[in-house]
Amino acid sequence: MYLYIYDVFLNDKKYFNLLNKIENRLADLEIKGKICRLNLLKNMSEAIDDGIKQGVNTVVAIGNDSTFGKVVNAVADRDITLGIIPIDGESKIAEILGVPAEEKACDILAQRLVKKIDLGKINKQYFIDSASIDDNNVSLNFEKYQISPVGKTMISICNLGFLSGNDSIYQKKISIPTDGWLEAVVTPLKSGFFGKKGDRAPSVFPFKKILVESKGDPVTVTIDQQTIFKTPVEITVAPKKLKVIVGGERLF
């Protein structure tokens, strides 16, 4: 049984026609289900808990990257398969999973190609792609050793690395979200007329658990380009934590 969760911003009437088209397409594909429209009084976790009690085994989030970031955290600890319908073509998470925008996403849902992927966990919050550390004045403490950046660098903790700002991480498959590991990637930076650009190969450290500490004032850690944490933070891998419906154009 499917549960379709509409994010709060979709209550705006400008989305009425688009949502109608999506609902019609879902009906054509015979994968219609219960619809829950979020509002200020009903949050995502409550909606999913209510759905599970009624026999829901697939939750489909309709919205944008903010929606998908929240739903990943809501379903990760439950035995639920996740699907997404991006409401515009700007969703990075949808690009990672190979899901096209709007009605076309319904076809991906109907094909139901399910992958189990790892998630990163920072303190108590999950992330699907990466965490970026915006300051060099940190140390990454592994179980028995620690690393410190030398010179100007960009530090990313990657499950896939698509949002890390270093395209080579996912293009060269340095970080794969199905291998049970996260990677700490330290990329040297070079300043120039056209901004900062990596000029040498990055350092790569696979790990299952690290502690990121600042050597001075707390440093910002941003996960999936959305949520911000301050150091110190503990980052772990949650292997095969998310069951998600993916498309053939996925990045992994």
Added chain:
Amino acid sequence: MFKNNEDTHKSDKIETIIGPSVKVEGDFAGDGDVIVEGIVIGTLKTKNHLRVGDEAKVQAEISAASAFIAGDVNGNITIEEDLELKSTAKIHGDITCSKISIEKGATINGKISMNGQKKESINNSVIEK
């Protein structure tokens, strides 16, 4: 990045890369291949291949299944199988391995033991092919 080196070891996946942009301190232990182009202080162990680039500075006890060394190593080196030293290698420490290849220009300050038996003792010398 590694175009000047000639490591003949091939692997499907490089597990860990310690580049010039980081310093590693402590007891590093890995299961996969390890490439070092930066600074390592402590111990450095891997169950697979180790490659130390010509700009690397390693102050550590090293143990690995096989190794290619082109940089500075200050510490004892224990290799189960093949050890290859490039001309730019500078070793300060004892070496234990099964097979060794030393390029002209490499310097070794320490003892070399083959299969656990001491075959050669070298102090402050330059090895030639």
